[in-house]
Amino acid sequence: MNAPTDAAHLLPQVRLRPVPQEFLQALEARFGAQYSASQAVREQHGRDEGSLQAPAPSAVVFAESTQDVADAVRLASQYEVPVIPYGAGSSLEGHLLAIQGGISIDVSRMNRILSVNADDLTVTVQPGITRKQLNEAIKDTGLFFPIDPGADASIGGMSSTRASGTNAVRYGTMRENVLALEVVTASGEVIRTGTRAKKSAAGYDLTRLLVGSEGTLGIFTEVTVRLYPLPEAVSAAICSFPSIEAAVRTVIQTIQLGVPIARVELIDANSVRMVNAHSKLTLREEPLLLMEFHGSPAGVQEQAETVQELAKEWGGQSFEWATTPEERTRLWTARHNAYFAAVQSRPGCRAISTDTCVPISRLADALLDSVKEADDSGIPYFLVGHVGDGNFHFGYLIDPNIPEERVKAEALNHKLVERTIQLGGTCTGEHGIGVHKMGFLLEETGAGAVDMMRTIKQALDPKNILNPGKIFAQ
Amino acid sequence: MNAPTDAAHLLPQVRLRPVPQEFLQALEARFGAQYSASQAVREQHGRDEGSLQAPAPSAVVFAESTQDVADAVRLASQYEVPVIPYGAGSSLEGHLLAIQGGISIDVSRMNRILSVNADDLTVTVQPGITRKQLNEAIKDTGLFFPIDPGADASIGGMSSTRASGTNAVRYGTMRENVLALEVVTASGEVIRTGTRAKKSAAGYDLTRLLVGSEGTLGIFTEVTVRLYPLPEAVSAAICSFPSIEAAVRTVIQTIQLGVPIARVELIDANSVRMVNAHSKLTLREEPLLLMEFHGSPAGVQEQAETVQELAKEWGGQSFEWATTPEERTRLWTARHNAYFAAVQSRPGCRAISTDTCVPISRLADALLDSVKEADDSGIPYFLVGHVGDGNFHFGYLIDPNIPEERVKAEALNHKLVERTIQLGGTCTGEHGIGVHKMGFLLEETGAGAVDMMRTIKQALDPKNILNPGKIFAQ
Incomplete structure (x- = not known):
């Protein structure tokens, strides 16, 4: 592969949309102390744990209720300003980057448990609670919530990216474990999907459509998940x-x-x-x-x-x-600390993480050639994997100031993804697409399926305000 | 409840759309012996195992390939004629009724196994294969496909209605067990969703959106499902x-x-x-x-x-x-024969089947009052249930010629559904909505979620030709 050594084409395409002062003033008037336009707060909300960067959002709203989220989205809709939901900030693929500008809606204060239904093995929570907070709060019930991405991510964020982790081989992913949602739609309306019943054939599976939609179809304000007996x-x-x-x-x-x-x-x-x-x-x-x-x-x-x-x-x-x-x-x-251990092993580095997942019989085929390629590249890397699911991560530890390293790492990633697709697998088992893997999604699923996704997005968010520019070009 | 004794409002609202002769001639020219407009064939394809009836479709195409399905849909799109996919004819909620006229696309001849990947515990099949045919064909692999609705339904139909059955308590439903689809869209385009990987975070979960969409968003031409070691x-x-x-x-x-x-x-x-x-x-x-x-x-x-x-x-x-x-x-x-045994116990009767599903702790609350109500009604009935999932079925055995019986049975059903919704459950665990449960869906999920479903439908099928009038009013 003759990769260009200029890394610019690998960076997110920033296309800022107008954020009227009038809109920001209306937000501040509505939210008071729950509103911040300080540089530090904005910058913290404009990045994730991945390797990509973009300008910070114009402001941050700290939502404390469903009504807060709905009001913020309604205002954003009125002014056609992008909104990006923010939980724990631990996503990896540029999900939180304000590449079209706009504001961040931080739901981390919405971290209450709304109802524990131990007899039904379910719990309903607000989206900002983290997985560790949830398990700590229910520890006396004899139940636990098994899904465990590396970071102490929020349940809302995990739902948005269809996260999984080490227990997924036995307990499934967020796909299998989210039963119901309360969602603020692009117009600021509040809807409910799913019920607490274990299964349902009641119309389109909106819950499963929304899980993994990366904030592009709605903002989750309540999540009901399954629990398991310890x-x-x-x-x-x-x-x-x-x-x-x-x-x-x-x-x-x-x-x-x-x-x-x-x-x-x-x-x-x-x-x-x-x-x-x-x-x-x-x-x-x-x-x-x-x-x-x-x-x-x-x-x-x-x-x-x-x-x-x-x-x-x-x-x-x-x-x-x-x-x-x-x-x-x-x-x-x-x-769980492997990722952070790795990043600390090379001061100043950023990790570019792969996330392919293949049918189990192809695991060795998918992995071994890629190990050789990584060894040959000279880029420091680590390899961990939820291998029982056929899912593994190379983390290429690049110096973000050396464009050639990014180019080399992305070439390794691309080769791995091409191999994975040939073997019947997917470019992302659990991290999601974000801005980083949009090209891979197109290669994996073809233009027809991506067009179907885009058609759904345009229908449900005609002003394209919900985390725009993620998953596919919009 | 003061139920009206006139059952007319409980019957499907038939609103036939034009089916131009020119369209039927073009179909016949394209499909030859695979086309039939004989009355017997049309009538067979215009009903299911449920209690409702409607005029037969205008013609039936016996598809033998993805290309056949795509060509039939493309012609139907050109003339804006409804198409209703047909597998084994075993659905229960009026899914197959041509309430807006149109044609039936019978995929039962598309019943080949395309690839068994025993090492990955997956199999890819055409949609017309039935669950028993599938298990017979793979019996030497040491694997089995567990999902077993009462009838020997087709895998395509089971995917369309998000079916489950007796094994779901352990192995999940079609929601958990369909990994990937090939689908003919409303424009006659062929797309693929999902991969053979066990999990994925690659964009919107189109597979899960399409599973359970009852033929209203696309016609399945290939289905990849999970298998399990015996x-x-x-x-x-x-x-x-x-x-x-x-x-x-x-x-x-x-x-x-x-x-x-x-x-x-x-x-x-x-x-x-x-x-x-x-x-x-x-x-x-x-x-x-x-x-x-x-x-x-x-x-x-x-x-x-x-x-x-x-x-x-x-x-x-x-x-x-x-x-x-x-x-x-x-x-x-x-x-598995309980349904047929029951129907035969009252010659000439039709069964109106309930299908509620509640969180497990509410199972007794949901069930016992409804048993009393059924006993008091004087309508013969049976009760069976996948109770480990909180799902059960009353079958009210009505004489379709006595309107009061339909009214009484539907009143019982409605009371059960109201109780179920209060208990956090769903009006349908596995049969789907069809035309029969559209009112219940609205009660269960609210107008907001149904509007979201309708918006998706209108975006993906702007001419409303894919099994129109099912799940919600269109």
Whole structure:
């Protein structure tokens, strides 16, 4: 591939739309202390954890109720100004960038639990609550919410990007776990989708359409999600392997056998090194699988024995068990911090994260050639993966001041995505499209499906004010 | 409730649109022997298994390829004629009724398996294959497709109505199990949605929007679904209870404990009587639960013991086990035939089927008052339910020639739906809206959400030719 060495074409296309002073004055009049146009606040709300940048939004509204969100959107609609919902700021693909200008609606103060229905295994929350806050608040119910992206993201944001994480192999993603929504539409109207029933055939599945729509079709103001009984028994294990391939082959067979493993994470030797440094651990600096089994005591033992046998065949070192909750928490915290550990390993760097997901049988095919390409590139990188789902992330640690590094990293990413699409997979398993992967979406799904998305967007948001310029060109 | 005794307002509002002769001639010229305008064929394609009727479509095209479907839709678009996709004809809510006239596109000849990817637990099929044909064809792979509505429905139809069935409590519904689609849009264009990857965050979830859209947004020409390893051990059991309440309370506790039961069906005493007569069985004519456990031998035993203890507390008679595959098949066949057994129990009757689904803790509240109301009504009825999901069906067996019976049955249905909505549930767990439940959808979800559905429909099908008049008024 003859990649251009100029990285400008890889940066977001900024096209600022007018934000009338009259609009900002009306916002300030309505929201008072909940309104801010200070530079620090605006800048904080105009970026995410990804590698891309754009000018900050013109102002930030700190919504404290559905009515606040509806009023802000109604004003924005009147003046045709873009609005970008903001939760925890942890998205990775430029979702929060104000590339067409406008304002940010911060919902992080809307972080209440509205109702716990423990008997039905559901909870209804405001969108700004984070996944850790939610689990902390329900810990006495004997239930938990399993979806765990790396960051302590907000439930609203996780719904918007169709997030998943380490538990998805067993418990599904936000797609499977959001039951109902309250949504502010582009005109500022408040609608409800879904119910607390576990299944439904009642008309179009608006809930599933909105989950993953990245703030482009509506702003979530209530989210009802499924909860799960805390498993009777949990055991976690680490197993090192002589190669990435050996680890991956073990995982493929585990899934094909139907073992209901709760978590199975690949961590490459680079990541182990970074995690050891960041989290003061002494893990063997070899590719490893971090696993967790949930169930009855007998069930957990049965699952673990099956996987242990498979691992042995592929040369896995004997399992090390984490039996106490504290040990388990330490291991999983280390895993969740892998991204931050990696970014800290190269001061000043930004991570360009890949997010491909393939059918399980193609996992080795998708991964191994890309490892070789990454090794050959000379760009520092780490590799972690929710490999039980066929999903993994290379993080290319680029110096944002060296355009050639961005070009090289994006070329690696592009090659990986092309390979993934050929293997029947997707360019993004859980991070979403944002502004970063718009080209990949088109390659993956074809113009027909993207046109259908655009037609829906134009119909539901004719003034194109809801997080415009994300997912596809608008 | 002072219900009117005139049933006319309960019948579908027929508003026939013109079907130009020129269009029919063009269709016949294109499709030759694959085209039929014979009365018998038209009438067969203008009805479903529900209780409603409408004039037959003007012609039927027997599509044999995606190209056939696309060509038929393109012609229909040119002449603005409605098209109604037809699979096995087993829907229940008037989905197939040509209430605005038009033609039927029968896809039952498109019944090939396109690719079995056993290593990935997926299969791609044409839409006309039925669930039994699919399972027969893959039986040597060690995998199975679990979704089983009562009828031997087509995979395309099941996708269109977001069907589920007895296994959904463990394996989910078509919502969770359709991974990707090939779809002919309203303009006759062919698009693809989704991939074979298990999860994805790639833009709007068009697959989930289309699943359950009842033929109103596109016609499916390929469907990729998930498969599951045949469980190592299976055991089925029947348990009789002194009351419906006792049976239901057992189920509620089973689900709340997180027991991964594969099937748990309630069959009331009326249904048992009808099933005994139809399937030559001698089941105790009391409310019973029909259960199945999937897993490892130890896992299955553990699950069964837990449920047995719960059942005992509620006065359940000792479990009778069906240990051989033949015995299990006989029991489940009897369950699947309950609908047909019931309809045959009153010659000439039609069944009006309810389909509410509530959060599991509200199952008894939703069910017991409705049982009393049905008993008091004097209308013969049966009650069966996928109660592990909170979903159950009353079938009111009405004489279609006695309008008062339809009025009475619909009043019972309406009361049940009102109660369900108050309890946080949905008017349809798996049958869909069709023409029959349009009023209920509006009550359940409110005008805002239905307006959003209508906006999407109008944007994607501006000529309103795809199964018009279904789900909401168009």
